[in-house]
Amino acid sequence: MSDTHSDAKDKQAKTELPAKPARDPFARMRVADLYWIQLKPIYKNRKITQPERLARVTVFQDQAAHLEVFRLQIQLENESLVEGANHMEVLVDHKNQRVRFAPVSGLRMQPAQRGMGGFLLAQLIEWCQRRYGDYTVAPIQLQDANTAGEEASQVRGKLLTRAGFEVSEPDDPTAVGQARAAKVNELISQWNSERIGVLHVAELLGQLRDQEALNLKQSAQTAQLQRTIDHYQSNDTGQRFAIGCLIVFAVFQALMLLWVVLS
Numbered sequence: 001m002s003d004t005h006s007d008a009k010d011k012q013a014k015t016e017l018p019a020k021p022a023r024d025p026f027a028r029m030r031v032a033d034l035y036w037i038q039l040k041p042i043y044k045n046r047k048i049t050q051p052e053r054l055a056r057v058t059v060f061q062d063q064a065a066h067l068e069v070f071r072l073q074i075q076l077e078n079e080s081l082v083e084g085a086n087h088m089e090v091l092v093d094h095k096n097q098r099v100r101f102a103p104v105s106g107l108r109m110q111p112a113q114r115g116m117g118g119f120l121l122a123q124l125i126e127w128c129q130r131r132y133g134d135y136t137v138a139p140i141q142l143q144d145a146n147t148a149g150e151e152a153s154q155v156r157g158k159l160l161t162r163a164g165f166e167v168s169e170p171d172d173p174t175a176v177g178q179a180r181a182a183k184v185n186e187l188i189s190q191w192n193s194e195r196i197g198v199l200h201v202a203e204l205l206g207q208l209r210d211q212e213a214l215n216l217k218q219s220a221q222t223a224q225l226q227r228t229i230d231h232y233q234s235n236d237t238g239q240r241f242a243i244g245c246l247i248v249f250a251v252f253q254a255l256m257l258l259w260v261v262l263s
Contacts, residue, residue, distance in 0.1 A: 029061070035200075038054060040197060053077065053114075070128075072124065074087070085108040097132070104160065140160070142176060153169075165180060
């Protein structure tokens with residue numbers, strides 16, 4: 001009887017144990033690429049309100065079974081990563097041939113209004129279109145304006161509309177809005193190039209080599225001009241000395257001639 005009671009307690013204890021959370025297959029994603037972008041200065045009334053900044057974009061890519069993730073993360077130069085901000089990713093479901101962009105409804109960029117959200121979304125769309133243009137796009141569930149904020153909702157709507165999504169905001173404040181697109185190829189990969197520019201390392205190295213060659217050429221020309229000036233200065237000094245001697249000799253001759261005449 002006691003054994004039966006203890007077995008029942010053991011079974012009850014096992015059933016009361018909390019279920020272990022599912023393991024995230026992309027918890028440790030590998031870095032696929034790194035590149036730099038330029039956050040261009042922002043002017044207002046001819047004054048700089050936001051200075052130029054450099055930022056590093058880290059590209060993560062990984063695959064587990066039929067799922068694939070492509071993630072971009074922005075880190076400003078000489079600053080630490082901002083927790084829960086400045087990143088965006090796309091999850092590709094090869095089994096169902098569908099892609100899902102996240103996070104968009106809860107997107108947070110720091111500093112704000114520098115074009116980083118549009119840039120990241122454009123890069124994700126371009127990556128998907130190069131590989132899975134015929135895949136369908138999962139609807140994006142949007143937070144209501146009360147949760148996200150009116151200004152954030154407007155910025156989010158413009159961002160998604162510019163990317164080719166059809167944004168529907170329900171009249172019912174308790175309902176959830178959606179952003180829809182049929183196929184990946186129907187999306188638009190573009191960002192505000194007046195706010196962000198991509199720095200290509202190969203082009204920068206080429207420009208650096210050209211500038212260095214130009215500096216060497218200008219240095220050689222400057223040295224040649226300096227040698228010419230020194231030569232002319234040396235000749236000018238000799239000529240001045242000769243002219244001075246001739247003047248002194250002429251004056252001496254004139255005095256001698258005057259002395260002879262007077263004598």
